[in-house]
Amino acid sequence: MGTMSSDSALFGIDNLPYGVFSPRDAPDERRVGVRLGDRVLDAGAAARALGSPHADPLSAPSLDALLAAGRPVWRAVRAELRSWLGDPAHRERVAPLLRPLDTVTLRLPFTVADYVDFYSSEHHARNVGEIFRPGGAALTPNWKHLPIGYHGRAGSVRVSGSPVPRPLGQRRPAEGSATPGFGPTQRLDIEAEVGFVVGTGSTPGRPVPLSALREHVFGVCLLNDWSARDIQAWEYVPLGPFLGKSFATSISAWITPLDALDAAWTAPPPRDVPPLPYLDDASAPPGALDLRLTVLINDHPVAHPPFATMYWTAAQQLAHLTINGAHLRTGDLFASGTVSGAAPEERGCLLELTWNGERPLRLPDGERAFLADGDRVTLTAWAPGPGGQRIGLGEVSGTVEPTPA
Numbered sequence: 001m002g003t004m005s006s007d008s009a010l011f012g013i014d015n016l017p018y019g020v021f022s023p024r025d026a027p028d029e030r031r032v033g034v035r036l037g038d039r040v041l042d043a044g045a046a047a048r049a050l051g052s053p054h055a056d057p058l059s060a061p062s063l064d065a066l067l068a069a070g071r072p073v074w075r076a077v078r079a080e081l082r083s084w085l086g087d088p089a090h091r092e093r094v095a096p097l098l099r100p101l102d103t104v105t106l107r108l109p110f111t112v113a114d115y116v117d118f119y120s121s122e123h124h125a126r127n128v129g130e131i132f133r134p135g136g137a138a139l140t141p142n143w144k145h146l147p148i149g150y151h152g153r154a155g156s157v158r159v160s161g162s163p164v165p166r167p168l169g170q171r172r173p174a175e176g177s178a179t180p181g182f183g184p185t186q187r188l189d190i191e192a193e194v195g196f197v198v199g200t201g202s203t204p205g206r207p208v209p210l211s212a213l214r215e216h217v218f219g220v221c222l223l224n225d226w227s228a229r230d231i232q233a234w235e236y237v238p239l240g241p242f243l244g245k246s247f248a249t250s251i252s253a254w255i256t257p258l259d260a261l262d263a264a265w266t267a268p269p270p271r272d273v274p275p276l277p278y279l280d281d282a283s284a285p286p287g288a289l290d291l292r293l294t295v296l297i298n299d300h301p302v303a304h305p306p307f308a309t310m311y312w313t314a315a316q317q318l319a320h321l322t323i324n325g326a327h328l329r330t331g332d333l334f335a336s337g338t339v340s341g342a343a344p345e346e347r348g349c350l351l352e353l354t355w356n357g358e359r360p361l362r363l364p365d366g367e368r369a370f371l372a373d374g375d376r377v378t379l380t381a382w383a384p385g386p387g388g389q390r391i392g393l394g395e396v397s398g399t400v401e402p403t404p405a
């Protein structure tokens with residue numbers, strides 16, 4: 001485990017992210033857990049021991065019931081957890097229900113309903129435009145009018161620590177050949193992103209306004225949208241990413257409730273093109289989140305993407321996702337898009353960091369244009385919390401395995 005994630009200062013009483021764990025000696029069980037420092041509270045057992053009215057959702061084998069319960073319950077449960085874990089009066093009953101993190105296995109914490117991936121970093125979009133469409137406009141004409149996205153494959157979302165086999169696929173025919181290349185991807189990449197987890201669904205036909213974000217979104221996770229650039233570059237015209245991004249998407253095991261991120265809201269970049277009214281956040285409260293990401297390859301930091309620089313916010317993404325009448329369901333996951341800042345060391349994928357392989361990264365264990373088999377990629381992040389503390393967002397990691405024989 002990375003040293004940052006074991007820093008108990010990042011997971012204090014003002015954080016309390018949710019996950020699902022199996023005790024090491026009972027791998028088939030699934031229990032809702034709440035992280036405090038380097039320990040995990042068996043939340044269902046605590047709720048039963050302390051006579052909580054919310055013992056049912058907390059005793060479920062996933063976060064699904066808690067997500068569906070809605071914001072008043074999310075807030076009530078958080079207040080209870082703060083009291084159980086912070087008030088000395090409860091210490092004796094709660095202490096035996098806190099387990100060291102290294103005695104549990106963390107699981108995918110909720111059932112992923114629909115998965116959407118946005119493309120909301122202007123820096124990323126400009127860089128990728130220059131790399132993939134040289135000579136064309138870096139931004140497509142629609143870019144500043146709507147948050148571009150694509151529907152991904154919910155079933156390929158996996159929890160941190162799950163291996164990522166190198167995908168197989170077609171690539172552009174070699175010069176002078178009429179037949180596409182085929183084989184394990186030669187350009188396996190990462191995309192450092194933030195995922196938003198929907199709790200409360202919405203009504204079909206009723207768009208969700210910007211102001212309703214917090215009624216629907218329960219919390220955030222870290223997300224790595226593993227991408228095969230050679231497969232993607234050949235397949236994606238005209239309908240967009242397909243097999244180049246549907247083989248694996250990894251999320252962190254801990255879902256940080258939005259209620260833990262109150263101190264992290266900040267103003268998004270200036271909107272130089274006024275958006276249509278349903279996307280216009282000029283008079284809305286600050287809609288960007290100040291999350292500081294780090295990308296590590298084999299524990300070596302390679303980038304520090306700043307989430308606050310994203311052009312389109314989560315509220316705008318949700319408003320756009322539903323403007324045609326599409327509705328939200330509990331467990332929907334929407335990802336921010338690759339987080340890239342203005343500076344070269346703030347870029348959230350290897351495609352940009354190495355400029356499509358032209359300028360390989362120098363790591364302690366050799367040069368990397370794209371990922372090698374055996375590489376372990378980790379994303380971590382923190383956010384400002386109350387009183388100058390830091391709120392840890394945990395980590396999402398995955399190790400690249402060779403294509404199965």
Ligand SMILES: O=C(O)/C=C/C(=O)CC(=O)CC(=O)O
Binds near residue numbers: 117119336
């Ligand atoms: O501009 C393109 O052709 C491709 C862009 C991406 O691959 C980025 C993507 O998946 C969305 C994102 O994560 O920002």
Ligand SMILES: [Ca+2]
Binds near residue numbers: 193225337
């Ligand atoms: Ca992506």
Ligand SMILES: [Mg+2]
Binds near residue numbers: 247
């Ligand atoms: Mg994906």
